[in-house]
Amino acid sequence: MQPTPEALDLLRPIGWPDGDAYREALAAAPGARLARVVGQHRSAYDVATRADEVIKVQPPLPWTRPRCPPEQRAAVGDWVTLDEAGKNILALLPRHALLKRGAAGEHHRQQLIAANVDHVLVVVGLDQDFNPRRIERYLVVIRASGADPVLVLTKADECEIVEDCIDLLMEVEESGVPIHAINAKDPASVAVLAPYLGPGQTVVLVGSSGAGKSTLTNTLLGREKMKTNAVRGNDSRGRHTTTFRVLTPLPQGGCLIDTPGMREVKLSGDEDIVDAFEDIEALGAGCRFRDCVHGNEPGCAVRAAIEDGTLDEARYLNYVKLRDEAEAAAVTQAARRAEEALALKNKHRRTKDKLGRR
Structure with a gap:
């Protein structure tokens, strides 16, 4: 039994792309229900079967074993099929993009950040958070994912040298990466990101704590969903206001995945820096x-x-x-x-x- 056309229609607001490759993968996958992973816990997943329905499900037994490679488990943004009761994940559908990094520490494993994203919005504050060398590191990781990078410079309303900062990123801009300087609190300023947020598209926000990801998320949603904190004045760092990855449908028709602030962006081993x-x-x-x-x-x-x-x-x-x-x-x-x-x-x-x- 496979999802009906009516069931697939309900999945489009949470990013179902409905291309031929996805239809073929779905036809070959076991399961009675299709869902998208919107949250991940230590021993369970939150999945959405429609924009207004989120349920908790259990992973397949192999995923729970310590030696299971991380990339074989589901990440936020993945599409999965469920059993008829809607309680267990049966299969993971193929991905068109997977953003990951080397996990912190010395155990040389990979940490999955988000799957099936179209654009990765690198959020960087135009304060002491601004660091061209760290931006280059983000771009190396993103280009290995299969998604397209977009650089979002926040706090433009508080910076008097916006153009000078953009000039320092000349090579980044010439390589084809769009750069947008915005005031994350102003809907009119944030509207420049609309081309990345339309129906069927999924974006993920990455950046340091205090860069303005949660503020940007709230503005895109048009409501206060994510808690925000002030940054420290001496180094412009903030505390982790987002403590877990979560996928949220946007009023613009697309989906957004917010992530905790990253203080370390290690390479996973699958990158090509060229x-x-x-x-x-x-x-x-x-x-x-x-x-x-x-x-x-x-x-x-x-x-x-x-x-x-x-x-x-x-x-x-x-x-x-x-x-x-x-x-x-x-x-x-x-x-x-x-x-x-x-x-x-x-x-x-x-x-x-x-x-x-x-």
């Missing part, structure tokens, strides 16, 4: 030697660009840092996946041995 630093990659192609490491080699186009001021040295150093981090994370990620594959192989072997002894 797209975020196309200008440096292009310069490197002009070096005299193919294996140039941009040190003291003669004919180095990158060093020449730094010396004549056409390339910001801080941007280049951040490129090197992220490149090395991405390579190290990729090696660690490959080792972890090999270890998981070996554990699964050994498990199947033990199961086969037990069956053979019966």
